[in-house]
Each structure stands twice: as structure tokens, then as C-alpha cells.
Amino acid sequence: MNTFEWTSELRFMVALALGFLVGLERESTKIEEQKMVFGGVRTHPIISLLGFGCAWLYKIGATFMLPIGLLSIAALTSIAYIAKIKVERFGSTSEISALLTFVAGALALLVDVWVAMALGVVNTILLSEKAALESYVERLNKVEFLATVKFVLVTVIILPVLPNQEFTRFKLNPTSIWQIVIIVSTIGFVGYFLSKKFGERIGLWLSGAFGGVISSTAFTMAVGRIAQRNPGRAEESLQAAVLASSVMYLKILVLIWLINANFVSSLWWRLVLLFFVGLALAVRVIWRSESNNHESVPTLQNPFEIRPAMAFGVLFVVLSVVTAFVRQSLGDPGVLGLSAIVGVSDIVPFILSLVHGSGTTSQIVVPAIIMATMSNTIAKGVYFGALSPSTRKETAITYSVWALLHVPLLFIRP
Numbered sequence: 001m002n003t004f005e006w007t008s009e010l011r012f013m014v015a016l017a018l019g020f021l022v023g024l025e026r027e028s029t030k031i032e033e034q035k036m037v038f039g040g041v042r043t044h045p046i047i048s049l050l051g052f053g054c055a056w057l058y059k060i061g062a063t064f065m066l067p068i069g070l071l072s073i074a075a076l077t078s079i080a081y082i083a084k085i086k087v088e089r090f091g092s093t094s095e096i097s098a099l100l101t102f103v104a105g106a107l108a109l110l111v112d113v114w115v116a117m118a119l120g121v122v123n124t125i126l127l128s129e130k131a132a133l134e135s136y137v138e139r140l141n142k143v144e145f146l147a148t149v150k151f152v153l154v155t156v157i158i159l160p161v162l163p164n165q166e167f168t169r170f171k172l173n174p175t176s177i178w179q180i181v182i183i184v185s186t187i188g189f190v191g192y193f194l195s196k197k198f199g200e201r202i203g204l205w206l207s208g209a210f211g212g213v214i215s216s217t218a219f220t221m222a223v224g225r226i227a228q229r230n231p232g233r234a235e236e237s238l239q240a241a242v243l244a245s246s247v248m249y250l251k252i253l254v255l256i257w258l259i260n261a262n263f264v265s266s267l268w269w270r271l272v273l274l275f276f277v278g279l280a281l282a283v284r285v286i287w288r289s290e291s292n293n294h295e296s297v298p299t300l301q302n303p304f305e306i307r308p309a310m311a312f313g314v315l316f317v318v319l320s321v322v323t324a325f326v327r328q329s330l331g332d333p334g335v336l337g338l339s340a341i342v343g344v345s346d347i348v349p350f351i352l353s354l355v356h357g358s359g360t361t362s363q364i365v366v367p368a369i370i371m372a373t374m375s376n377t378i379a380k381g382v383y384f385g386a387l388s389p390s391t392r393k394e395t396a397i398t399y400s401v402w403a404l405l406h407v408p409l410l411f412i413r414p
Contacts, residue, residue, distance in 0.1 A: 158178060219244040249373065339375065
């Protein structure tokens with residue numbers, strides 16, 4: 001099969017296009033904000049082509065031309081910046097953007113084209129989204145931001161020094177365990193971020209989609225408390241809880257694919273089927289509900305905080321040891337029994353402990369995962385029903401039907 005070749009002519013066009021992209025943004029800013037900025041629809045393409053030309057000279061032996069070209073643009077932008085300061089206009093975004101345009105033009109010839117494209121596109125996005133970014137920073141919760149930064153720093157410090165080898169007869173590898181913590185926390189943080197950003201606008205029931213990414217069990221209890229305080233919103237809260245539990249199946253599927261893709265072929269259609277069953281049940285409740293109130297759910301805990309991340313890691317290790325011990329002592333029936341028990345809480349650590357490692361076959365992993373999700377579905381139905389007396393009958397019907405539909409999947413061989 002023929003592979004696509006980025007010729008010099010095509011790379012030239014990329015450099016020119018990236019310059020125009022940034023230049024058009026700068027020109028529109030001039031018009032919209034009625035102020036002078038460095039460069040425009042002509043200057044930035046020329047800067048990008050200057051970078052491309054200097055890179056060409058660099059390739060044919062005139063290596064000094066690339067740094068000279070960069071220094072020349074730096075000198076021009078410095079003069080423009082000094083002139084801005086004299087009239088009390090501060091900010092160096094346009095000048096730095098011009099330097100980056102030069103670099104992107106040079107890289108369009110020297111390295112893989114995607115590098116230059118990425119720099120040019122991100123440069124344009126950051127310039128054009130100034131108002132949105134500043135608005136987000138104003139609403140930023142500093143405590144949560146610091147918690148996230150601490151988690152990232154701890155990860156950067158801890159991960160490289162952890163031993164990458166197995167310990168004990170349970171084959172516990174500190175590096176792989178912490179990598180699993182990072183993966184789970186990152187996926188949870190995506191849902192947490194989306195919930196924080198859009199939760200107040202999209203309404204209670206759709207917030208369940210984000211809540212299911214964070215923790216469907218915790219979300220179910222959160223909306224159950226809303227139904228307890230406000231019985232008039234009980235059916236809408238039930239919608240949100242069912243939708244969160246539906247999304248849980250997709251979250252589990254993604255995590256299994258990331259941790260051990262060998263089990264995906266046996267599990268994907270089961271989990272996708274259960275997702276659609278939950279979605280259908282959520283739609284059924286939606287049709288029964290006439291609430292249009294858009295109250296948001298109380299924000300769940302940030303998955304990037306140190307404490308919940310460490311708690312997940314400890315729980316994962318404990319369940320890994322317990323699962324291995326039960327398997328060795330009681331065999332497959334013991335693992336299935338344990339699956340039914342752990343369903344009363346968050347089942348993600350248990351499921352990942354099953355698929356992580358090489359000692360367990362799909363003959364028991366698949367039924368154990370389905371058993372755990374069924375147990376968890378029953379537990380969430382009990383939790384919500386206990387908190388929302390006005391919808392206990394509807395809750396019992398919804399979660400019972402859902403749980404019963406797990407049963408046939410237990411007996412289909414992987």
C-alpha cells in the first residue's frame with residue numbers, strides 16, 4: 001500500500017496555511033477590539049515563511065541562518081513590546097505568538113508535519129479563546145486547583161521511583177498499581193470537570209452521565225438525598241441515578257480496555273447491552289416525569305485529590321489480595337460469592353483487580369464482573385429507595401428489571 005509523502009511543496013503550503021491561520025485571528029482581533037496588535041493577515045504568513053526559508057537554508061548547510069532568523073523576529077517583537085509599554089499597554093501574547101509562528105514555519109520543513117500543525121492550531125486557539133479562558137480562571141476554585149496540582153506533582157515524583165517488579169505471592173507491582181490509580185483518577189476527573197462546567201446548565205438528569213463517570217454509587221446517593229429533601233423532584237432524581245448507572249458500564253469497559261484488553265472481546269457486548277438497557281429504563285422514567293427544573297447535583301469529590309486516589313489504591317491492593325486468596329482457597333465459586341458481596345460499594349477496584357494480572361482466566365472473570373455489576377445495581381436500588389419513599393415502587397421495578405437482565409449473561413460462556 002502506498003504511503004502518503006509530505007513533499008517539500010506540501011510542507012511549504014502547511015507553513016503558509018499556519019501563518020494565515022494565526023494572521024486571520026490577529027486581524028479579527030484588531031477589528032473587534034479596535035486596538036493594535038503585533039502582526040496580522042500579512043505579517044504572520046510572512047513570519048512563517050521566513051521560518052520555512054531559514055529552515056531550508058539550515059538543511060543545505062547555512063546552519064547559522066535559523067538562529068539568526070529567530071533572533072531577528074525576537075528583536076522586532078521586543079521593539080513592538082517596548083513601544084506598547086510606553087503607551088501603557090501591557091501584555092506580550094501577540095509578540096510571543098509571532099515567535100511561535102516562526103518556529104512552526106521552520107518545523108513544517110524539519111520535522112513531522114503534525115508537530116508544526118499542532119503548534120499552529122493550538123497557538124490560534126489560545127489567541128482566539130482569551131475571553132473564555134479568562135472567564136474560566138475567574139470561576140476557578142483555587143482549593144480544587146491546588147488539590148489537582150498536588151496529585152499531579154505526587155504522581156510525577158512517585159511513579160518514577162516505584163519499583164517495577166512483582167512482590168509477594170499475590171504478584172503486586174507498585175508501578176502498575178499506581179498507573180491504574182492514575183488512569184482511574186483521570187477518567188473520573190473528566191466527568192468531574194464536565195459536571196462542574198455544565199452541571200448547572202444541563203439539568204439534574206443529564207448530570208447523571210457525568211456522575212456515572214466519577215462514581216455511580218456516590219452519585220446515586222447524592223441524588224437520593226435531593227429526592228429525600230424535595231419529594232416533588234424524586235422522579236427526576238431517579239432518572240439521574242439510572243442514567244449514572246448506565247454510564248458506569250461504559251466506564252468499566254473503557255477501564256478494562258486500558259488495563260487488560262484481552263477481556264474486551266468477551267465483555268464488550270455484555271456491558272454495551274446493559275448500558276442500553278439502563279438507557280431505556282432512564283428514558284422510561286423520563287416519560288413518566290414532567291419536571292423541567294434544572295437544579296444541579298451537589299459536586300462529588302475531586303478524583304484528583306490525594307486522599308481519594310490513595311484510598312482507591314489501597315482498596316485495589318486489598319481486593320487484589322482478597323480475590324487471589326479466595327480463588328486459591330475456595331476456587332471459582334468463592335470468587336463469584338465475593339463479586340456479590342463487593343457490589344454494595346464501588347465495584348471498579350474489584351473489577352480492575354480481576355482483570356489485572358495473568359492468573360485469572362476469562363471463564364471466571366466475565367461472570368464475576370457481571371455478578372458484581374448486578375450486585376451493585378441491586379445495592380443502588382436499595383440506597384435510592386431508602387432515601388426516596390415516594391418513588392420506592394418505581395425504583396424497585398426499575399432496578400429489579402435491570403438486575404434480572406444480568407442473570408442470562410452469567411450463563412453465556414465467554
